[in-house]
Amino acid sequence: MAGHIVATGAGRALMERRTDPHHEFVLRLTGKERPRVLFLPTATGDDPAYIVSFYETYIADRCEPFHLRLFNRTVSDLRAFVRSMDLITVGGGNTANMLDVWRRQGLDTILREAWEDGAVLTGGSAGALCWFHGGTTDSFGLPYQVLADGLGLLEGSLCPHYDGQDSRRPVYRDALLSGALPAGYGVDDLVGLHFHGTDFVEAVSSSATGGALRIEAVGGVIAETRIPVRLLPS
8 A cells, every 4th residue: 555645834944843743743654663764855956954954853763864865866776775765755945846856867756656665755845745736836936836747646736835925825726716736735834734645634733723724616716625633742
């Protein structure tokens, strides 16, 4: 059976919250006592500071942490390296550039294989949008635009930062109304959408005010349905 996906609203901001319960939540989904965790910082061009932040959060006493640079790649057998991981976490940044690099190097196919074989995939912002068919992005600068060529592991679309970047909302709603994007989700920064395989399980949050919405166009108008959010224990 395919593994889990946890898509969160925030990327780097969540990674920098060292003790945020989201991290423990995704580690536990692996079912491993000391899981092998891979960080993909592609969306920021393999920013060294982001990589350091990952290692400061996913410290070695709770897992075996690794990272993969693709702009200065040193791993020769990409498939074997990635497929050896239990949890793969994707950083935020430029979604469009990240997807182009992944496809050029075949990582898009390898990630799908890993997930189909039971790996846990997670990430925020770009690292969340990528698993869907598409969503809203600032990959091309502002104003926000539609990105409609995500990996499509999950059905539908995603609008991250739903509580923190108000100007994303009209772009997302217009895309749903025009059919440029399929129905999907709006998710606040500290909220994660948990899927097992392609089945939605629940929304979780480390904030008592975190929200998530199912959003679709119905009869030419936008319908938003609030999703119950479970507060993660701190």
